Amino acid sequence: MIDPLVILTILMMALVTYLTRIDGYLLLRDRTVSRLPSISSPRKPNGSCRISAALSTYSA
Known part of the structure; x- marks a missing residue:
């Protein structure tokens, strides 16, 4: 049987x-969150991703 303290710990973490999600929503609901210029589109891989992909094929 699962220890009741383990169940309590899991419920408290949840x-x-x-x-924290509710707090973030309440704190940021009236603010405009703009995109940072350094964040690229997920469909456009940046240079480090391309290098990592190229090097990983040779190291396998």
């Missing part, structure tokens, strides 16, 4: 995670 509660804290959910509360």
Whole structure:
């Protein structure tokens, strides 16, 4: 049988995670979040991803 303390720990971690999401929503709901210029589109891989992909094929 699972220890009740383990179940309580898992439930408390879920509660804290959910509360941080709610807090983030409440803090940022009236603000405009702009995209940073350094963040590229997920469909456009940046240079380091291309290098990593190229090198990983040779190291395998």
